[in-house]
Amino acid sequence: MKLTVWTYEGPPHVGAMRVATGMRGLHYVLHAPQGDTYADLLFTMIERRNHRPPVTYTTFQARDLGSDTAHLFKDACQDAYDRFKPEAIIVGASCTAELIQDDPGGLAETMGLPVPVIPLELPSYSRKENFGADETFFQIVRHLAHRPVEKTERITANLLGPTGLGFRHRDDIEEVTALLHDLGIDVNVVAPMGARPTDIPRLPAAHFNVLMYPETGEAAARWLEKTHGQPWTKTVPIGVGATHDFIAEVRKITGVAGEADTSRLRLPWYSRSVDSTYLTGKRVFLFGDATHVQAAARVARDEMGFEVCGLGCYNREFARPIRALAKDYGVEAVITDDYLEVEAAIADAAPEMILGTQMERHIGKRLGIPCAVISAPVHVQDFPARYSPQMGWEGANVIFDTWVHPLVMGLEEHLLHMFREDFEFHDEAGPSHHGGHAPKPMVQAEAGGPAPSPSGLEPVAPQMATPRDTSGQMEAGQVPVVQTDGSVVWLADAEKELKKIPFFVRGKAKRNTEKFAAERGVSEISVDTLYEAKAHYAR
């Protein structure tokens, strides 16, 4: 038993729904109690789908349990076929139905439906959403694409992995399709998103597969390689360097020599232009699904000039590559699906910006750290009306804009350093290009005497000691700090000086100073101690 408040991933049958809802002409008969239909609103509300997910829930109740839930399943399955006339049906159980062991796959098989029926085994008590999507897509491919097919005359690729409720999947498909077109390669089938069950048997006709999202397509890509000899791309084209690598990989697989048109790519120049100087060495913390974190780490360090001060992912299946990546960046990987652990890790790293999921956006709000979203789980905001891919050249442009937007702009940052006590232009007022909030009044430090608990900083500290106790009292602009252990006391002047340091580095300065003082056996921190520590840690 594990106590959970918020989760990064839903149960595995929600992953299966992402596949079913992304496809057309497929129907999912889900053995489930009433209430599991909540998952429909993820698609109709978050993704603004204009149709119901193609899912029939058997809706068993307590009074059915003693009698015949199996019959209920068969009736629902027959009704679903009669009403929706799908080209194929996937059948499975949600967490509760798994416990009553009706074997939906076996039941559906005996019904003699005139379309393929694909049984799903998705263990609800040990696996999660991404596994559910990956396994479902794999089973669909395995059942429907087992026959060899002649390769297309022109060089073609399948795009594998995009699903319903994916982070920018809709636009990534378009961007990758255009990129391949530049190289002289056509797209054979995109799946699961947009594909019909009758398209799946055509998958083996492509010359290779582009695995867009390993989380939801890798099992299928591996099976297609083993069964039909189709190579698949290992590079996910997010970021400028990765997109170049992707093109090189495609050339190597196919032997094509086409050139990609980079005339619309603006990230490299934007990043080199002098206005971007202020991005140099900004400390960023990355968290999300493994694929997006891996790509974002490279963009952050090599293309934006940030310093990666921490990274991790919530999908344990990818723990190994993410640990290796973290080692490469000289940090320790945070592999967890407990957002409180992530929050503690972020508070500890005291980054200047978070690149994370919607969960980290909330963490950032609480800690007063700007955040840009790079990965699922998704929110209605992650489905913008405009074209907004992450992959390819336009994806790189989008990433540049998205990541710069939350930050305080160049000269504004300097002014904040110069005139820290301006009553309406101070760091707690937030970046001036963001509307929606009135400038907050500056917290006035009390003068004179020792200040054992600096008023503006103290509320955070005890909470960090017991991270589950966080109760949202923190104001934006306050920075997480490590708790003073009692042996070091901040003098009021030093505390006041500390507050003049911009909020996004204040936590680090406080921690460094305390460490510096503790190492030297200094029990009171004065302004001098603060600046001695600053000089000590200066690079």
Added chain:
Amino acid sequence: MNDNALLRTGSGCRDTPVLKERGQHEVFCGLTGIIWLHRKMQDAFFLVVGSRTCAHLLQSAAGVMIFAEPRFGTAILEEKDLAGLADANEELDREVDRLLSRRPDIRQLFLVGSCPSEVIKLDLHRAAERLTERHAPHVRVLNYSGSGIETTFTQGEDACLASMVPVLPATEDRELLLAGALPDVVEDQALKLLADLGIGPVRCLPAHRAEETPGVGPNTVFALTQPFLGDTHAALERRGARHIPAPFPFGEEGTTAWLRAVADEFGVSRERFEEVTAAPRARARKAIQAQAEELRGNRVFFFPDSQLEIPLARFLIRECGMEAIEIGAPFIHKALVGPDLEMIPDGPTISEGQHVDKQLDRARAARPDLTVCGLGLANPLEAEGMATKWAIELVFTPVHFYEQAGDLAGLFSRPLRRREILKMEAAE
């Protein structure tokens, strides 16, 4: 002032045969009630014993995540918990110990059963007793089921309140008890109206805090503020309390009828009643009028959702001039909604339960001007050209009593008004 009896047109829809349906329910399970209950009861924690699906539901239903640590959580069952129930109990005790030690402010803990915990027959009632003993007197542990195999949506609140009734302190005092979780602003207005009528003492279930918990006994009379409290109603009667049946306090007419029923019980004079209610009634009528212009003559179709459907249909028909085609409710408890049904003129189909595909067929055939439905259906129906009102907003918005009557009508008129104002064709 109209006499309630005169407003009723015979027995209205009270005896209309109900279309009972069985099939896919497009309705939340009872766990969803935790979203508002945990805000209402400020020293209570709701611990769902369930699966990842339960946690995901609460997160999705909350819509906007409340990132101040919410006073609810899910103890997610894992494979090893399913293997041996003895271990599951130990695990539960451990999680509760941990939770209570880091949340010393918690005075009431609800163990909330889910579909999986019901199916594996994890005895949460015994667990609650065991844990109460262990954590007495500081924390009282109760249990109820919010599972989808037993409850729909608002029945979760009913189950929660019903679980509290047997342990309410006994009292011989003549008190009015208001049962049903209301938004604070609405509760304050109701208490003010009752105080002005000279009715008291008035207690509320649920209370904001454990120490404000009301007593109950043979001299308690109770009024329900929500139409879904069937089990709570029965539990209160078992404690000797007496129910004051009334239409529910939605709209000017419903609020007046509800207050009148309570006032009659407490012997409030007609003059006093008129004096206290005249001004707010006039305000409510005026506020409704502004919205009703857009609603009048339009046809409405209710999909089952929160069990508020019958009183809300009564409001829309009688005070906003709408015509109801179908009024669907997940569950109809006639002892509770009978007075509202009586006020609905014969005509609409009254349906209970759901077969969502068949109901969608009926809605499409009827082409209502406004369809009230859950979030899973709203956008798909809009895409088919049908105006919708998401039902969940009716549960998450203050809509009871006089001062909210205009807002309530506004919730229904806004989707229609929006369709009127959007113009995206070329000017010529």
